[in-house]
Amino acid sequence: VVIADDAEDIRYLLxxxxxxxxxxxxxxxxxxGREAVDLVASHQPELILLDVSMPVMDGLEAIPLIREASRExxxxxxxxxxxxYVEAAARELGANGxxxxxxxxxxxxxxxxxxxx
Amino acid sequence: VPVNRASKxxxxxxxxxxxxxxxxxxxxxxxxVDGSIDWLNAAAARTLGYESPQxxxxxxxxxxxxxxxxxxxxxxxxxxxRDGAVTNFEYEAKRRDGGSRxxxxxxxxxxxxxxLEGFExxxxxxxxxxxxxxxxxxxxxxxxPAAAVAHFAEVLRRAxxxxxxxxxxxxxxxxxxxxxxxxxxxxxxxxxxEWVPLxxxxxxxxxxxxxxxxxxxxxxxxxxxxxxLHEAGVRSYAIFPLVDQEGVFATFNLGRAEKGGFDADVLSxxxxxxxxxxxxxxxxxxxxxxxxxxxxxxxxxxxxxxFLAGVAHDLxxxxxxxxxxxxxxxxxxxxxxxxxxxxxxxxxxxxxxxxETSLQRDLDLVLLEQGELGYDIRPFELPTVLREVxxxxxxxxxxxxxxxxxxxxxxxxxxxxHRQGQIIHNLLSNAVKxxxxxxxxxxEATAGSDEIVVSVVNExxxxxxxxxxxxxxxxxxxxxxxxxxxGLYICRLMVEAQGGRIWLDREATEGVRFSYTVPLSxxxxx
Numbered sequence: 001v002v003i004a005d006d007a008e009d010i011r012y013l014l015x016x017x018x019x020x021x022x023x024x025x026x027x028x029x030x031x032x033g034r035e036a037v038d039l040v041a042s043h044q045p046e047l048i049l050l051d052v053s054m055p056v057m058d059g060l061e062a063i064p065l066i067r068e069a070s071r072e073x074x075x076x077x078x079x080x081x082x083x084x085y086v087e088a089a090a091r092e093l094g095a096n097g098x099x100x101x102x103x104x105x106x107x108x109x110x111x112x113x114x115x116x117x
Numbered sequence: 118v119p120v121n122r123a124s125k126x127x128x129x130x131x132x133x134x135x136x137x138x139x140x141x142x143x144x145x146x147x148x149x150v151d152g153s154i155d156w157l158n159a160a161a162a163r164t165l166g167y168e169s170p171q172x173x174x175x176x177x178x179x180x181x182x183x184x185x186x187x188x189x190x191x192x193x194x195x196x197x198x199r200d201g202a203v204t205n206f207e208y209e210a211k212r213r214d215g216g217s218r219x220x221x222x223x224x225x226x227x228x229x230x231x232x233l234e235g236f237e238x239x240x241x242x243x244x245x246x247x248x249x250x251x252x253x254x255x256x257x258x259x260x261x262p263a264a265a266v267a268h269f270a271e272v273l274r275r276a277x278x279x280x281x282x283x284x285x286x287x288x289x290x291x292x293x294x295x296x297x298x299x300x301x302x303x304x305x306x307x308x309x310x311e312w313v314p315l316x317x318x319x320x321x322x323x324x325x326x327x328x329x330x331x332x333x334x335x336x337x338x339x340x341x342x343x344x345x346l347h348e349a350g351v352r353s354y355a356i357f358p359l360v361d362q363e364g365v366f367a368t369f370n371l372g373r374a375e376k377g378g379f380d381a382d383v384l385s386x387x388x389x390x391x392x393x394x395x396x397x398x399x400x401x402x403x404x405x406x407x408x409x410x411x412x413x414x415x416x417x418x419x420x421x422x423x424f425l426a427g428v429a430h431d432l433x434x435x436x437x438x439x440x441x442x443x444x445x446x447x448x449x450x451x452x453x454x455x456x457x458x459x460x461x462x463x464x465x466x467x468x469x470x471x472x473e474t475s476l477q478r479d480l481d482l483v484l485l486e487q488g489e490l491g492y493d494i495r496p497f498e499l500p501t502v503l504r505e506v507x508x509x510x511x512x513x514x515x516x517x518x519x520x521x522x523x524x525x526x527x528x529x530x531x532x533x534x535h536r537q538g539q540i541i542h543n544l545l546s547n548a549v550k551x552x553x554x555x556x557x558x559x560x561e562a563t564a565g566s567d568e569i570v571v572s573v574v575n576e577x578x579x580x581x582x583x584x585x586x587x588x589x590x591x592x593x594x595x596x597x598x599x600x601x602x603x604g605l606y607i608c609r610l611m612v613e614a615q616g617g618r619i620w621l622d623r624e625a626t627e628g629v630r631f632s633y634t635v636p637l638s639x640x641x642x643x
Contacts, residue, residue, distance in 0.1 A: 020449055020453070
């Protein structure tokens with residue numbers, strides 16, 4: 001799993017949740033969309049947790065580039081913006097799932113397990 | 118004028134009658150159907166701007182020439198043909214100086230062999246009355262200042278051709294030109310909008326005295342601004358006060374192309390027009406004030422919404438982290454190793470601190486913008502404050518080095534030590550956020566003649582397009598960088614409230630250098 005979020009504490013929490021679950025490993029953390037694309041290209045992860053609002057390149061811009069870098073990687077948006085048009089845009093661009101940031105660890109794990117059984 | 122010779126020993130009745138008529142200012146004339154002029158008296162000639170009947174007759178061969186609308190002459194003849202006489206027939210006549218006057222004719226027809234040959238009668242200048250009607254109507258026709266003044270100017274221009282007309286609003290000891298019109302296509306109107314001090318200005322004279330003032334020749338440069346007016350095609354000008362119970366609240370400034378353009382005649386005419394417009398102008402300005410107030414309120418409301426959205430944005434991440442971390446502890450309490458638990462607890466603590474910082478900053482911002490943030494201004498040792506804040510950054514951001522350089526023997530500063538700490542804290546936070554990971558941040562404090570200059574230097578860069586907006590209040594939502602837009606704005610408000618300045622050094626070559634000043638406790642060695 002690759003985690004992309006500009007807030008360090010969010011990345012830390014997501015890592016804790018992901019790694020608390022047997023069989024999942026975080027292989028890289030990115031602070032912006034550009035780093036996220038690079039990490040996906042170099043690690044070919046099964047899953048990326050992608051924030052929407054990030055510097056340099058935001059999550060929506062990054063989606064097509066991530067798809068280009070790795071066809072197999074599942075993209076799960078973890079967004080601080082609870083706007084339905086953002087979710088619609090993300091799915092249109094090729095995201096596989098969409099979660100709001102006020103997420104509970106259980107739901108996150110359920111969502112991850114559904115995408116990458 | 119056929120006149121009986123005066124008999125010896127005194128005036129004849131005709132002489133006395135003629136003199137009486139001349140002195141009363143009533144114009145007399147006789148013209149023919151074909152437009153030729155038999156005679157007119159001096160009062161009639163003067164009304165149209167000529168010094169004598171002779172001068173008039175040398176210039177005007179056909180009476181049609183003085184009609185602004187020559188078809189009015191046909192109307193007049195038709196009435197005479199029908200009725201044999203007219204009473205108070207009004208038309209607009211061209212004056213020698215290019216202006217015009219409204220004339221009222223009372224006349225009786227003269228016949229020759231049963232045909233209308235011409236007419237004779239009196240010729241009265243009713244411009245004051247006529248213009249008053251039109252001018253009052255025109256300026257009341259619109260509540261938008263520029264449009265109302267433009268309508269008024271059209272009427273005024275017909276009577277008194279001008280090069281510049283301005284409406285000026287007075288507020289306390291300053292004034293502002295709110296509307297300016299040029300009377301000539303090739304000359305620009307004067308600039309509007311800017312507040313100018315009354316002091317040393319010809320408008321001041323009028324505001325103090327409440328009576329009009331005239332400058333006969335701007336080339337004399339009696340007032341500094343006269344030369345600007347000279348450039349703008351104004352050779353002479355007059356300032357007319359608009360007065361209410363509280364005094365002069367506005368002035369109309371009228372500029373003409375020729376020097377000495379304001380004789381008693383013109384002054385009285387324009388004076389009458391402008392006093393008639395006073396109430397209308399007052400209404401327009403009040404309406405304008407209300408409109409400005411509404412715009413300000415809308416702007417405040419927009420800022421409030423943006424502020425709340427910004428607050429919500431800042432709280433979102435820490436709240437998500439705290440919520441997620443607490444639930445994680447609950448869910449995995451039994452399986453999580455103790456050191457992991459401690460890590461999670463520390464993450465929660467950091468988020469709580471970040472919440473507190475955001476809330477404090479937002480509260481400060483509200484107080485700052487309302488001018489209600491208290492400052493405990495006193496002499497203090499700036500290096501102590503700088504050291505404290507830099508040390509706390511050094512212990513929390515362990516991947517960065519903070520290099521504090523303070524001039525030895527720095528004199529005591531004057532300000533609020535706590536607020537000074539917040540300023541340097543904000544600048545360090547900014548420096549850390551916008552410079553490469555692991556790069557060093559340098560802090561310098563040097564003494565100037567009556568202030569201390571503090572600089573914070575980081576190894577980042579700023580796009581030059583952003584320079585002007587740096588210290589402005591910006592929407593955090595418009596940027597996807599964390600917390601941008603408020604830190605530097607808050608710094609500026611705090612620095613300025615303590616008598617300092619803050620700026621970005623555009624010449625800096627070593628990276629991004631922000632500097633601000635703190636006043637000395639003992640200014641200039643007093």
